[in-house]
Amino acid sequence: MNAPRHNSVTRREFLWRYGGGLGGIAMAHLLGRHGLLAGSPQPRADLNGGLHHRAKVKRIVQIFLNGGASQMDTFDYKPELIKRHGQKFDPGGHVEAATSEPGNVLKSPFEFKQHGQCGRWVSSLLPHLATCVDDSAFLMGMASKTNVHGPASYMMNSGFVSPGFPCMGAWISYALGGLSDNLPAFVVLPDARGLPYNQKGNFSSAFLPVAHQGTVINAGAAAPIADLFAPASAKHITKQSERDGLALLNKLNRQHLEQWPGDSRLESRIASYELAAKMQLSAPELLDLAGESEATRKAYGLDAKETEEFGRRCLLARRMLERGVRFVQVWSGAGGPTNNWDNHADIVKELPPMTRSTDQPMAALLKDLKARGMFEDTLFVCSTEFGRMPFAQSSTGRDHNGGTSVTWLAGAGIKGGVAHGESDEWSWKATLGRTYCYDLHATILHLLGIDHEKLTFRHNGTNRRLTDVHGEVVHEILA
Numbered sequence: 001m002n003a004p005r006h007n008s009v010t011r012r013e014f015l016w017r018y019g020g021g022l023g024g025i026a027m028a029h030l031l032g033r034h035g036l037l038a039g040s041p042q043p044r045a046d047l048n049g050g051l052h053h054r055a056k057v058k059r060i061v062q063i064f065l066n067g068g069a070s071q072m073d074t075f076d077y078k079p080e081l082i083k084r085h086g087q088k089f090d091p092g093g094h095v096e097a098a099t100s101e102p103g104n105v106l107k108s109p110f111e112f113k114q115h116g117q118c119g120r121w122v123s124s125l126l127p128h129l130a131t132c133v134d135d136s137a138f139l140m141g142m143a144s145k146t147n148v149h150g151p152a153s154y155m156m157n158s159g160f161v162s163p164g165f166p167c168m169g170a171w172i173s174y175a176l177g178g179l180s181d182n183l184p185a186f187v188v189l190p191d192a193r194g195l196p197y198n199q200k201g202n203f204s205s206a207f208l209p210v211a212h213q214g215t216v217i218n219a220g221a222a223a224p225i226a227d228l229f230a231p232a233s234a235k236h237i238t239k240q241s242e243r244d245g246l247a248l249l250n251k252l253n254r255q256h257l258e259q260w261p262g263d264s265r266l267e268s269r270i271a272s273y274e275l276a277a278k279m280q281l282s283a284p285e286l287l288d289l290a291g292e293s294e295a296t297r298k299a300y301g302l303d304a305k306e307t308e309e310f311g312r313r314c315l316l317a318r319r320m321l322e323r324g325v326r327f328v329q330v331w332s333g334a335g336g337p338t339n340n341w342d343n344h345a346d347i348v349k350e351l352p353p354m355t356r357s358t359d360q361p362m363a364a365l366l367k368d369l370k371a372r373g374m375f376e377d378t379l380f381v382c383s384t385e386f387g388r389m390p391f392a393q394s395s396t397g398r399d400h401n402g403g404t405s406v407t408w409l410a411g412a413g414i415k416g417g418v419a420h421g422e423s424d425e426w427s428w429k430a431t432l433g434r435t436y437c438y439d440l441h442a443t444i445l446h447l448l449g450i451d452h453e454k455l456t457f458r459h460n461g462t463n464r465r466l467t468d469v470h471g472e473v474v475h476e477i478l479a
Contacts (some may be wrong), residue, residue, distance in 0.1 A: 017294045049176060055446040056413035056479075059326050060172070060180065060375040061317045061369075064156075065150070065354075065361060066196040066333035067342030070388035070398055070407045072454010073108045073351055073426040077121035080425040081107040081390055089391040091428055098147045098400040099344065103392035105426075109348050118417030125355040128363035132418045135366065135375075135476035136410040139440065141421025141430030146387045147402035149197040149335075149342070152385035156437050159204045159466050166212070166457075168441055169327045170205040171466045173212040175455055176448065180324025182282040184275065187325050188214035189313040194334030197385075203329070207459040214329065217287075219313050225289055285318055299364040305434065306353070311361035318368055321378055332358050341384060346370060366410055379447055380410040383440070390426040403429035407440060413447040413479055420476040438471035446473045 085107040087462070089095060095102045108397050111124040119134035146152045151161035157164040166174070169186040178185035188203045196202060203214030217224050232466025293313065300315045301307025311334060317328040333354065344348040362382065369378050387405030388398035402421040410416065423431025442452040443467065452471050456463040 017171060031124070047274045052451040052454055053449055055447065055449030056377075057379040057411075057444075057449075059321050059328075060379045060444065061321060061365070062169075062381040062383065063330050063332065063358075064342045065358075065382070065384040066191070066198070066335070067333055067340035068386045068388060068400055069341040069384040069405070070347060070351060071120065071404060072357070072388070072390060073110055073171065073398075074122070074123050074126060075138060075406045075408070076387075076404075076423060076427045077112045077123075077425075078108075078390070078425065078427045081105055081427070088325055089426070091426055093355075095394065097375065097389055097391075100393040100397075100399050102389070103394070105390060106347075106392040106396065107474070108396065108398075116417060120347075120417070121420070124303065125352060126359045128359045129366075132363055132366050132410065135370065135414075136408050137414045138418060138419040139407040139409075139421055139435050139474065139477070140404075140419050141423055141432065141434045141438070142235075142387075142405045142407045142435050143430045143436055144381075144402035144405070145436075147386055147400040149385060149400075152195070152402065153197045153202055156385050158204075158206070158438055158467050159441060163198070163201050163204075164206055165464070166206040166208045166466070167203055168466060169203065169214050169329055170208050170212040172327050172445075172448065174205075174208050174457070175445075176226050176326060177357060179326050180282075180325065182275075183277040183320065183324040183325050184215040186214045187320055187328050188216045189219055189317060189330045191331050191334045191339075192218070192220040193339045194336070194413060196331050196333065196340075197335040199335070207464070208374075208457060214291070217316075219287070219316055219356045220309060221371055224281055229288075242353060266466065282323070286323060287316065289319075290319055296368070297461060299360075299362070299368070301360045307358075307360050307407075310357050310389065311364070314361040314365040315412075317415075317478070318365060318372075320375075321369075322372075327435070336403070341390065342400075344393055344399065346396045347388075347398050350397075369411065375411045378411050379413065379441075379444065381407070381444065382409075383407040387427070390428050401428070408436075409477065415477055415479045418477055419472055433476075435474060436470065438467040439474055441466050442471035443474045443477070447478070 033100065069195070072081060084105045087105050089102055089105050094147050107125065112121050113124070114120065115130040116134040118134055119139070122130040122133060144152050144155055146155065148159050154162045154163060158165040168289065169188075173185040176185075190196065202215065205211070205213035256467055289312070296315070297303065300311035302311050302315070313330050314429050317330050320328050337344070341354050364382055369380065384405055384407075385401070387401045389401045395398045404427060421435055422431060423429060445452045445455060452467045456465050458464075
């Protein structure tokens with residue numbers, strides 16, 4: 001007859017009760033430090049050299065412009081739109097739009113000029129980023145398989161138009177692990193106005209171990225990292241209660257392992273508690289910008305209302321990269337019909353607030369990384385889920401366009417001042433050098449020292465990849 005088990009509280013119930021507070025976090029951390037956690041995952045090696053070949057990139061910051069940034073109003077200068085403004089849009093093929101009837105050709109209402117030694121055309125909406133074109137490489141013919149926000153966001157983040165697949169940050173965390181024991185490998189900084197389309201689905205680890213999902217930090221909230229510290233009302237958490245809980249958790253942990261050997265969810269939960277305990281020491285210093293110089297704060301726009309929120313997150317991204325976060329994703333724009341790059345109603349009124357909030361901080365981040373010598377091993381990526389149409393929606397709006405958009409990169413391994421691919425004369429569809437998310441992902445993994453065809457995970461009888469069965473490294477933009 002089997003010995004009776006401790007049934008006053010199950011291990012899962014115990015973790016649920018204590019997990020949000022200091023006691024549970026500290027207990028799990030202490031167990032891990034002393035090797036008492038059954039099935040505790042071993043720390044991964046620091047694979048700076050890459051998995052399959054020598055890496056040029058050690059860490060990444062990605063800016064994601066949520067909503068579909070208009071390429072012909074930012075980087076894709078098209079004189080043909082000026083020439084044919086107000087005329088019927090007739091490219092010689094079938095024309096349809098996602099949410100409207102195709103209107104007449106709509107020129108960009110913003111002035112374009114050439115900048116840098118490379119002569120890159122940039123809109124007047126982006127005066128600060130215009131000074132960075134010689135350090136940047138542009139994918140001018142990025143295309144999507146869909147012009148619907150949710151599927152397109154999934155595609156740009158995970159390589160698939162449907163949910164249930166790991167995002168790029170999760171794949172990178174899975175492949176290379178973290179650079180620091182005190183911070184997550186993959187951090188997400190969402191817009192203060194709300195999460196993007198798909199909510200947290202864009203940061204999911206899906207079928208990869210859950211420890212690789214993005215850690216969401218709400219930079220402007222009173223508690224940026226939820227439940228990191230016990231609430232002030234939890235007076236019952238004392239040193240004695242922690243000691244008692246530690247002993248009980250150890251017992252329940254071993255019992256649980258006997259029942260469910262190899263449960264990756266248990267391992268991931270334990271690992272997250274261990275990390276949380278360390279972050280109680282590291283996070284306050286990380287999130288405190290008081291030590292930054294006045295010149296730095298001004299450069300990022302922290303002294304201006306329009307740029308303060310996004311600028312703060314860009315500055316935090318730099319601090320995270322310095323302290324060992326492998327992949328930081330910074331979002332501009334919330335989900336929904338407004339407060340993002342989804343400019344259906346009036347491109348003249350809706351686009352400038354988005355560029356004013358992001359242009360200076362993004363340029364400051366690029367220049368800060370370069371000044372600190374971080375361009376040597378840091379990759380900067382700016383992307384969006386799709387572009388906009390060259391014809392009017394209503395009178396001055398633009399509809400979704402999966403046919404072409406612009407993605408650009410800078411930093412380690414990137415050949416500055418170059419462009420690959422182009423759209424047609426209307427900026428309607430990508431023509432020469434068309435690229436998809438698969439090619440972008442393959443290129444980023446290549447820079448990290450990873451062959452995208454070899455990074456796989458067995459799931460439901462299939463060796464899954466970030467790039468699915470597609471993807472070519474875009475060598476034309478590599479140094």
